[in-house]
Amino acid sequence: MATKNGRTSRTPRPEKDELAVALRKFIRTKGADYLDDPNVSSVGVGYKHVDGKPTDELTVQFTVNEKVSEPEALEALGTSPLPESITVNGVEVPTDVIERSYEPAFRRVPEAATPPRKTRLDPIVPGVSVGHTSVSAGTIGCIVYDVDSHTPYLLSNWHVLHNATGRVGDTIVQPGPHDDNRIDDNRVGRLVGRTWGRPGTVPWRRSRIGSSIRRSVGSAWSRTRSGNPNSATR
Structure with a gap:
């Protein structure tokens, strides 16, 4: 949570633990719905990133193939704007969007020869x-x-x-x-x-x-x- 001086406030530990449990349950039950968007490559729980560095604020974290905000760019990708926050168990949780794509990584392994x-x-x-x-x-x-x-x-x-x-x-x-x-x-x-x-x-x-x-x-x-x-x- 951001304060007036721009610093991120620390959530008390017991509350953070309860929130983490609620977020994991949310991801298991609702997370797959967001993957229908072709630009969303993953959804999970993570710490919010500011200027490329993680903070201690828990978020619903999305990774996307391309991070854009202009309506024309969103339309060209066939995607929709992601929400700035999501309410989980009555708590408004901010979201975080990171540009990151995933591709299959494998290598061909020759079949082992039998002695x-x-x-x-x-x-x-x-x-x-x-x-x-x-x-x-x-x-x-x-x-x-x-x-x-x-x-x-x-x-x-x-x-x-x-x-x-x-x-x-x-x-x-x-x-x-x-x-x-x-x-x-x-x-x-x-x-x-x-x-x-x-x-x-x-x-x-x-x-x-x-x-x-x-x-x-x-x-x-x-x-x-x-x-x-x-x-x-x-």
Whole structure:
């Protein structure tokens, strides 16, 4: 509020808090009506600006694309004069008009490339994503072959290919569901076995396995689609 000497008087704090609450409610319920004006870019609660500097006087603050006052200029913009004050809860609140326009600000971000180890591969190799359809994803430990039939199998940890809900015959996908949820397109084989063993033991009898797998506490294996003992393709 302006005084006779031109200074802005300070509104007592409790009254200012009550006014701020009333103004916010007014903006939420009535503010959108003012945005129908094509020249009004925003409406809110703010401190009145004088000579480009904010004061401590609360106002209903408008921003406009172009700040004009002449009738001809207003007509050319298809806009109407904004009120000098608005009554809110019985209190006459001054308005403040600031010239400011808003434009969408964005930048194009390239789509992140999926690491090759998390994509569908053919032929499959150790270290790439794999999993039971009910788990997230793990990695293939190695490719093993049946001693007698030379059938290739995928070997991985129990929690990757089997999990608590797994059953022999369940579908195994590559990559795992967490990395690509297109289950029907990513089938790589079916679960054919699982076992538990103590660290340092070799629980298999019919598969050749690498020494790095012998330290696995729990593992499971899946038959691949290929019966070629010289490759593990799908």
